[in-house]
Amino acid sequence: MSDRSLLVVVLAAGEGTRMASRMPKVLHQVAGWSMLHHVLATTQAAGATRTAVVVGPGREDVAEEARKLVPDAQIFVQQDRLGTAHAVLAARTALEHGVDDVLILYADTPLIRPETLARLRAPLAQGAAVAVLGFRPADPAGYGRLLTEGDALLAIREEKDASAEEKTVGFCNAGLMALSGAHALSLLERIGNANAKGEYYLTDAVEIARADGHAVIATETDTEEVAGVNSRLQLAEAEAILQQRLRRAAMAGGVTLVAPETVFLAADTKLGRDVVVEPNVVFGPGVSVGEETVIHAFSHLEGAKVAARVSIGPFARLRPGSQVDDGARIGNFVETKAAHIETGAKVNHLSYIGDAHVGARTNLGAGTITCNYDGFGKYRTEIGADAFVGVNSALVAPVTIGNGAFIGTGAVVTENVPDDALALARSRQTVKEGWAREFRTRRAAATGKSRKN
Numbered sequence: 357m358s359d360r361s362l363l364v365v366v367l368a369a370g371e372g373t374r375m376a377s378r379m380p381k382v383l384h385q386v387a388g389w390s391m392l393h394h395v396l397a398t399t400q401a402a403g404a405t406r407t408a409v410v411v412g413p414g415r416e417d418v419a420e421e422a423r424k425l426v427p428d429a430q431i432f433v434q435q436d437r438l439g440t441a442h443a444v445l446a447a448r449t450a451l452e453h454g455v456d457d458v459l460i461l462y463a464d465t466p467l468i469r470p471e472t473l474a475r476l477r478a479p480l481a482q483g484a485a486v487a488v489l490g491f492r493p494a495d496p497a498g499y500g501r502l503l504t505e506g507d508a509l510l511a512i513r514e515e516k517d518a519s520a521e522e523k524t525v526g527f528c529n530a531g532l533m534a535l536s537g538a539h540a541l542s543l544l545e546r547i548g549n550a551n552a553k554g555e556y557y558l559t560d561a562v563e564i565a566r567a568d569g570h571a572v573i574a575t576e577t578d579t580e581e582v583a584g585v586n587s588r589l590q591l592a593e594a595e596a597i598l599q600q601r602l603r604r605a606a607m608a609g610g611v612t613l614v615a616p617e618t619v620f621l622a623a624d625t626k627l628g629r630d631v632v633v634e635p636n637v638v639f640g641p642g643v644s645v646g647e648e649t650v651i652h653a654f655s656h657l658e659g660a661k662v663a664a665r666v667s668i669g670p671f672a673r674l675r676p677g678s679q680v681d682d683g684a685r686i687g688n689f690v691e692t693k694a695a696h697i698e699t700g701a702k703v704n705h706l707s708y709i710g711d712a713h714v715g716a717r718t719n720l721g722a723g724t725i726t727c728n729y730d731g732f733g734k735y736r737t738e739i740g741a742d743a744f745v746g747v748n749s750a751l752v753a754p755v756t757i758g759n760g761a762f763i764g765t766g767a768v769v770t771e772n773v774p775d776d777a778l779a780l781a782r783s784r785q786t787v788k789e790g791w792a793r794e795f796r797t798r799r800a801a802a803t804g805k806s807r808k809n
């Protein structure tokens with residue numbers, strides 16, 4: 357990685373009208389993260405020394421999302437939308453600070469990779485003043501065209517300002533740009549708005565830098581990576597591209613995805629070597645899975661830490677705060693939340709285990725439910741090691757079940773159970789010999805009907 361200091365300026369003032377949403381565009385999610393989060397994660401990975409985020413007026417929600425990942429990000433407000441150069445200049449005080457390289461990115465272009473940022477930025481170290489990321493979209497309409505002469509980039513012409521001949525150029529501006537920190541402010545300040553849109557175009561930095569005699573470089577990248585999101589359809593397209601990338605990376609890392617196209621990963625999903633993921637599994641954010649664990653079909657995991665050689669599902673739901681230790685088993689139709697299931701414990705069928713701790717090797721029978729909520733507060737259930745809870749038991753929290761304790765089937769446990777004790781909490785069975793036969797005889801005589809089943 358470069359040892360040159362790097363200021364990243366992220367333009368996040370997109371209004372997102374075509375999203376038909378109450379939410380600002382850059383907060384919409386792909387693979388479990390907002391688009392803004394993706395861009396910031398990528399710039400952090402690319403070695404950002406300082407981060408400036410330009411937001412629209414009143415967008416405290418966008419500012420907060422930025423600070424979540426980069427707590428010392430400087431937030432700037434662009435009051436009026438007067439163009440991309442005007443937006444970058446909203447971060448003037450960050451630019452005045454003095455830095456080797458400046459990278460400008462759009463928060464609605466979430467698929468950009470750190471390697472590409474490094475490639476874009478590299479010419480600055482060789483003395484270039486401006487570097488532009490180019491791509492060749494299937495349909496160039498709407499994009500700024502890169503006008504080149506051999507290797508030299510002469511200018512970027514916006515669609516609305518382009519001549520018929522310039523419009524035939526297929527090499528387009530992706531929007532990302534790198535500026536030498538020494539020249540950035542002087543270039544930006546000289547950009548005017550005498551163009552078809554009456555906007556301050558960041559792209560004009562190219563011609564100004566050339567007129568100053570500086571080198572200006574265009575670097576080409578894949579169309580996929582610079583796809584901008586302006587609609588729900590493009591959001592779904594970005595999701596599909598990212599999912600494909602994440603699945604490939606998981607498989608390259610030694611994970612078996614039986615039907616990759618049916619498995620949905622989050623950007624931060626961590627899967628260990630020889631994990632097997634069966635079809636139709638969804639990973640929300642914050643999941644890690646240890647080696648050789650099997651996630652059976654139709655399971656949903658979010659905010660869960662799953663250790664090695666665990667079996668999850670089919671049809672299991674692990675909610676945030678779930679921790680499942682080595683060799684434990686979470687079976688079908690089991691939901692866990694804020695629950696620590698220790699080594700070798702089993703919760704195999706039809707259970708809800710919330711705000712709980714289950715000790716090592718303990719077996720929770722089918723239909724064990726922790727009653728953790730009374731409409732006001734949440735309460736904890738503590739279960740020791742080597743315990744056995746009979747099927748269809750309700751554990752009414754707060755309650756503690758000791759090590760090695762045994763709970764008879766069908767219990768409603770409201771009191772603590774000591775180590776190695778048996779707790780029965782159900783009514784005793786009564787048997788009346790011959791009662792059913794006498795009942796039928798009596799009712800048949802009284803009604804004149806024979807028994808109906």
Ligand code: UD1
Nearest residue numbers: 367369370437438439440443462499500529530531557558
């Ligand atoms: C811009 C580029 C164009 C490039 C295209 C790639 C300019 C002048 N043109 O065009 O060459 O091909 O991106 O997608 O730079 N923004 C602000 N404040 C503003 C204006 C824009 O924050 O006043 C932000 C937007 O939220 C958006 C980004 O800058 O994230 C691009 O703005 P947009 O108006 O979409 O530029 P394009 O016309 O698409």
Ligand code: CA
Nearest residue numbers: 462531584586
């Ligand atoms: Ca755009």
